Amino acid sequence: METVGHIEVTRTEADWTLTGSLHEWLVTVDHKRLGLMYVVSALVFMVIGGVLAIVMRAQLAVPDNTLVPPDVFNRLFTMHGTTMVFLVGMPFLAGLANYLVPLMIGARDMAFPRLNAFGYWIFVFGGLLLYFSYIGGEGMAGHGTAPDVGWFAYSPLTEHPFSRGTSTDYWILSITLTGIGSISSAINVIATTLSMRCKGMTLARMPLFVWLLVVVSGMILVAIPPLTAAQVMLLLDRYLGAHFFDTQAGGSAVLWQHFFWIFGHPEVYILMLPGFACASEIIPVFSRKPMFGRAAMVGATVSIGFIGLGVWAHHMFTIGMPPAANTFFVASTMLVAVPTGVKIFNWIATMYGGKIWFATPMLFCVGFLFQFLIAGLTGVMLAAAPFDWQLSDSYFVVAHFHYVLLGGLLFTLFAGIYYWFPKATGRMLDETLGRWHFWLLVIGFHLTFDTLHFAGILGMPRRIYTYAAGRGWEGVNLVASMGVVFQTAAILCFIWNVVRSLEHGKEAGNDPWDAWTLEWATSSPPPEYNFAKLPEVRSSRPLWDIKHPADPDWKYE
Amino acid sequence: MSSDVLHAVTNIFRPASTPAQSIYTLSMLVLAVCGAIFLTVAGVLTYTIVRFRRPSFDIDREPPQVYGSNQIEIAWTVIPVLIVIVLTMATARVISEVQNRRPSADAMSITVVGHQWWWEIRYPALGVVTANELHVPVSAPARPRPVFLRLESVDVAHSFWVPQLAGKTDLIPNRSNTMWIEPKVEGVFLGNCAEFCGMQHANMLLRVIVESADEFSKWVSLQRQNARRDHPGEQIFLSLSCINCHAVGGTAAAGLFGPDLSHLMSRQTLGAGVIPNTPANLRRWIRDPQVMKPGNLMPNMQLSDRELDQVHSYLLSLR
Numbered sequence: 001m002e003t004v005g006h007i008e009v010t011r012t013e014a015d016w017t018l019t020g021s022l023h024e025w026l027v028t029v030d031h032k033r034l035g036l037m038y039v040v041s042a043l044v045f046m047v048i049g050g051v052l053a054i055v056m057r058a059q060l061a062v063p064d065n066t067l068v069p070p071d072v073f074n075r076l077f078t079m080h081g082t083t084m085v086f087l088v089g090m091p092f093l094a095g096l097a098n099y100l101v102p103l104m105i106g107a108r109d110m111a112f113p114r115l116n117a118f119g120y121w122i123f124v125f126g127g128l129l130l131y132f133s134y135i136g137g138e139g140m141a142g143h144g145t146a147p148d149v150g151w152f153a154y155s156p157l158t159e160h161p162f163s164r165g166t167s168t169d170y171w172i173l174s175i176t177l178t179g180i181g182s183i184s185s186a187i188n189v190i191a192t193t194l195s196m197r198c199k200g201m202t203l204a205r206m207p208l209f210v211w212l213l214v215v216v217s218g219m220i221l222v223a224i225p226p227l228t229a230a231q232v233m234l235l236l237d238r239y240l241g242a243h244f245f246d247t248q249a250g251g252s253a254v255l256w257q258h259f260f261w262i263f264g265h266p267e268v269y270i271l272m273l274p275g276f277a278c279a280s281e282i283i284p285v286f287s288r289k290p291m292f293g294r295a296a297m298v299g300a301t302v303s304i305g306f307i308g309l310g311v312w313a314h315h316m317f318t319i320g321m322p323p324a325a326n327t328f329f330v331a332s333t334m335l336v337a338v339p340t341g342v343k344i345f346n347w348i349a350t351m352y353g354g355k356i357w358f359a360t361p362m363l364f365c366v367g368f369l370f371q372f373l374i375a376g377l378t379g380v381m382l383a384a385a386p387f388d389w390q391l392s393d394s395y396f397v398v399a400h401f402h403y404v405l406l407g408g409l410l411f412t413l414f415a416g417i418y419y420w421f422p423k424a425t426g427r428m429l430d431e432t433l434g435r436w437h438f439w440l441l442v443i444g445f446h447l448t449f450d451t452l453h454f455a456g457i458l459g460m461p462r463r464i465y466t467y468a469a470g471r472g473w474e475g476v477n478l479v480a481s482m483g484v485v486f487q488t489a490a491i492l493c494f495i496w497n498v499v500r501s502l503e504h505g506k507e508a509g510n511d512p513w514d515a516w517t518l519e520w521a522t523s524s525p526p527p528e529y530n531f532a533k534l535p536e537v538r539s540s541r542p543l544w545d546i547k548h549p550a551d552p553d554w555k556y557e
Numbered sequence: 558m559s560s561d562v563l564h565a566v567t568n569i570f571r572p573a574s575t576p577a578q579s580i581y582t583l584s585m586l587v588l589a590v591c592g593a594i595f596l597t598v599a600g601v602l603t604y605t606i607v608r609f610r611r612p613s614f615d616i617d618r619e620p621p622q623v624y625g626s627n628q629i630e631i632a633w634t635v636i637p638v639l640i641v642i643v644l645t646m647a648t649a650r651v652i653s654e655v656q657n658r659r660p661s662a663d664a665m666s667i668t669v670v671g672h673q674w675w676w677e678i679r680y681p682a683l684g685v686v687t688a689n690e691l692h693v694p695v696s697a698p699a700r701p702r703p704v705f706l707r708l709e710s711v712d713v714a715h716s717f718w719v720p721q722l723a724g725k726t727d728l729i730p731n732r733s734n735t736m737w738i739e740p741k742v743e744g745v746f747l748g749n750c751a752e753f754c755g756m757q758h759a760n761m762l763l764r765v766i767v768e769s770a771d772e773f774s775k776w777v778s779l780q781r782q783n784a785r786r787d788h789p790g791e792q793i794f795l796s797l798s799c800i801n802c803h804a805v806g807g808t809a810a811a812g813l814f815g816p817d818l819s820h821l822m823s824r825q826t827l828g829a830g831v832i833p834n835t836p837a838n839l840r841r842w843i844r845d846p847q848v849m850k851p852g853n854l855m856p857n858m859q860l861s862d863r864e865l866d867q868v869h870s871y872l873l874s875l876r
Binding site (some may be wrong): 070074147150154248251253254287293294296297318327331351352353354380393458463468471556 | 626
């Protein structure tokens, strides 16, 4: 151990490693182990959800295809959507938060380690319950049927007259369970950042990553309860004869939509902001400049959080709302574009004038910037309600939100994995394989999702299991399906890279990227207690201060 | 006839009706603004990654550390706000143009009712009931004929979408929505149900047949004819459970669960657009509707060959 400046930096061999008995992993309450378990579980579910998507694209590659029957197809897209949102996006963000927040704020663990473990396991059981429906669920077609009502499960399709058996109940219960997991992890992040920051780390000096995850956690606390309430109401409808959404007894189909989307739209930002959080750490380090307009970034994040709570009905422009309501949601939705734009401008300004190092994490961030720019602009198109009357529920929307969640979120998550993998494992991921991974994913992503915008413009609705020849949809669908081949190859590259690098990767050392936040001040992987002595910071870039004693940040902050 | 022209490619940027045209005009404005923003931002981004790539020499020296600038932040907040205001106002104008249009006294009003997985179409003023194919007169400059649709559903949520004629509007149970179209071009316009509604959502297809005023009134008078036939198959048909779900005007068949069959053979397709309405297809459909549209709510009726022949020939007589 040695002391550099005023931070004590661990230089010892890590006494915490990735090994350990299965029992140790099962009973762990360590934030780093739970973080890794979250991330690995999310990646496993991502592969499963991806396989569902491959089958769907195979079915849609050519018109009048009979590869997949309609009932199976409906289960595929329901399970794909539910998996990617609730079993990939949410646990991924919980994993990042768990692993990184305590390290970044100089704490030894999360505020509530047992709650943390509880949140993880309840998410795992929720996910397993959802997939158990493929064996144990009971639907119209008999035993072994998964949910088939779409990931937003519009009523009254989910009511007993239209959804017999138990497949919808599996959906309701597993979503409710994962929601409990998300809420417990959100409470934990907020409590940890409010009460466990190291000496000198004021809110103003807190890394942007932590700031964004605090905002995300606040949004989770506001957005998940309406969803849980709606699920409970739906269960009451189905089993106790309540009539919330049961239109045949006077219930309201629109009520479900309001409940769902007042969760569902903030959810989009909940999923996306952790991506922004990764980009806000990685872009400065690889441009060798501090984040341009830190305060503006925090302000933009908080305003996205607030405005994001008031835009939900833009998912409902086609339900026949009065013109005044439509106009309100047009205005609020377009307004979100402003803070989002500010973020993009700040990232570009951070790169401008820097010395950009295109290592794999940065490649993914640059891909993210281009793709998220397009995703934002197609979002503005969808926000113009009359344009949305055409595009809503078409393949244009499918392309748009895959641009957000794949082109935006997944790219930044991969950037994050390449960036923090050395910290978590002590080994670097391979750069060459990383480049293959990146370029294959870029090619596959654009082949698939650029073309699907055009399918929507040509009037192709989403969630159809087949389409007739002659409507002009053949070409775009074939190209979109071919893109999947490249995307699959990219993911295989990534998996191979992880497996290989765990054993044979280059030794990372404590600080392979010459970065500035506290997680790089401890060993890789960090010891169980994170820091031998809790650090003390004087600026938002404590390691910069140490490395440049003649020109420290705290002089300017 | 020009009303036979099939507009098979439903490109939203090839509008053929007033509301679709208003939407198209707005779309072009939004696309232009978004395109300009894309070119500007992507241009700056491209310049940045090319110009500020780390040089191979002089790696160790850090670039000047710039922390931000309030003036710049304000500039790139205010400019987008102005753009948002312009786009919101342009959008509000089109919302009002489309949603605030009120029917004139003589405007035609049609009720469309969504079913799993077909469309019931009623012309209350004309006493016509049909399914899956909406006939409307073309709107000529000399005689504008906007058509107002009242949209309802008997089961789950559906959505009426014929892209070249108008944006989509949902059919929601326990709720009555309205929309309107004003087709300027004759021909057959295709559409789909655009809200997931269960097993056969994909094959809940729509056609709107836009015809000249003469053709339309001929069609109406045909639809209003008594469907009663002196046909040997009629008794067989009426004795089977077909009539629990289907209606044939003037007979005891008055079911409301399935499409009205009074003038079945005047329609172009069967099974809500899943196959062309030819005698051979009709026979296959009656024999087992589950083959062509698996999961649809008409079961295989297990007709004997004789019953099948007679029902088939009876239905063929319903023109």
